[in-house]
Amino acid sequence: MDESEDLTQLDPRYKTMMQLIAAIVAVALLVGASIAEFAIPGWTGIVWVPAALVVAYLVFYLPMRRYATRGYSLVEERLRVVRGVLFHSDTVVPFGRVQHIDVGQGPLERGFGLATLTVHTAGSHNASVSLPGLAHEDAIAMREEIRAAIRRDTQ
């Protein structure tokens, strides 16, 4: 990515949150693997070893990669959202096309003080662009900035 230097990184707490979510999945996976391990007679570790590899990938590698590939920028009255590890997507929404803005917080996000900013356009495909993993006060500030830009335009 040659244009990525002007991107703002997401809040570092988002990385921790993604790891926590992955850890919850991992625990369920390990429980399943353990049951399978005891149920299947044979060598110890035939299920545990692959399960441990998957868990390591999910909890340690993937959140890092996802965090590293995500970013946003708010220059020239445009919101740019970049995401995707395998399938890359790089979206630009000019402020003039934003119909309404949501700032949402799930229970986990509340615990970490994070928020998701979602902007909606009138498009019928790709109509809402969401940007998770912002510090809550940053999300509020971005919302205010976009709203101010919209009001300035319509006056």
Added chain:
Amino acid sequence: MTAREPDYRRTDPKGFIVRAAMMLAQLVIPLGVAAVTIFDDGDFGGKIVWAAPFIAAIILFNLVVAYLQWTKLTYTAGATDIRVESGVLSRAARSVPYERIQDVSLEQKLLPRLFGLVEVKFETGAGGKDDLSLTYLSEGEGERLRELIRNRREGAEDEASESDTERATKQVDTIFAMGPKRVFTFGLFEFSLAVVAVIGGLAQQFDFLLPFDLWDLDEWEQRLAGPGQWLAGLGPLAQVAGIVIAVAMLVVLGVATGLVRTALREWDFRLERTSKGLRRRRGLLTRTDLVMPLHRVQALRLNTGFVRRLFGWHSLKIISLASDSGGANHDAVPFGQMEEIQPVVGVTGFDLPPGDTTWQRAMPEYRIDKTVLAVIVLLPVTAVVAAVGSPWFWLAPAAGLLFTLAEQWWRWRHDYRALGERQIYSKHGWFSPSLAIGSRVKLQSVDIRQGPLARLRGYASLHFGLAGGRLRIHGMPLAEARRWREEISRSISSADFSELLETKGAPAS
């Protein structure tokens, strides 16, 4: 219960007759089924005496319900909104402010049409189900309501500032119309293989309903041999004749279906330019009347077919914010030559691509990758099926493979993109080639997408946010995609979305 508005109106009393007739029609089928299941032991006359009062009671009950519903359904066109109150036992009152009404459309189904009634639909952009509709008003009342709402919506300020040019466009001029001959030609091209396949399948399923056996060649032989004994002597030739006749019958059915469907939909098609936008009327039994405000036009799509391309027939669709029944694409010219389509495109404020447009193909890497992927998947499948399956079965995956190769080759030859001063163009498609024309200002967002393979090979897809449709361009070099996005973002930022919507009546610029 809410207090009635003082100047409320009811729907047309004849609408009550139509509703009652429709209810009865709905009743007849279940009653018929019930009658068959109850009375199939033969003693019909005896039991009908007992059943008749029940049936009469049910019919009477339905009539009473229809009547009560009619008396309780009132509407009021107020100063700022239109209100509809309805319901016999549970009352519902809905108010829709004039500013939120995107469009008013009138629809006439067969039965209401006989009585001169229309269904008035108020489109609010809430997406289908939640829209307000009034069934049924007299034609005059429907027209009055539409004018009233249009005028209320445009507001006093438009009225005052209405210039001379605006007044001049008040006079209606027809910009496209289809006579019976054109509809007939259109119908011939609407011959669809799918219909033939379905009819063929049905004929096989329900051949016991036919007076003869469609697939029994021997019988065909006899049938043909019947009138002239000389056919019987020909033997195998008669069999060939049987097959030819069966195929010919399917073709005739396919053509006839196409003709009937097209005539029902497109009969007496008229597209007019009025001061409020493009007005379209069409339909034989169900006549629809729709107005597409020009400032709501988002993009155009020019389609043609594999065969009709050879004869120069094209169709023009308008992608607009208001939703048509069944889709956001309005048929503006369903079937016409380019020189007929050109003026319509001009009216919408768009332009056909100028002659000096620099068209660009998708990257060769993109086509090669798609082809290679198809080969990787389908070649082993063909081999495995050829080795394991029954003798001729491998032809299916092999045909799929050939089709994909031919498609990629065709699309390499015919898919182009171009970035104009005000518009973007994308030509694509293989069986039914189409050209999309999007206004750069009217796009909502731009998205560059890359899969793992695309990143490796350096191409990207551009997905545009478009109100009412989708617009995608695949296989661009990444740097080119970035350049397009930069230019288009600049165009988008030059005008706020509400400005685009508020310049009423003015064509897109």
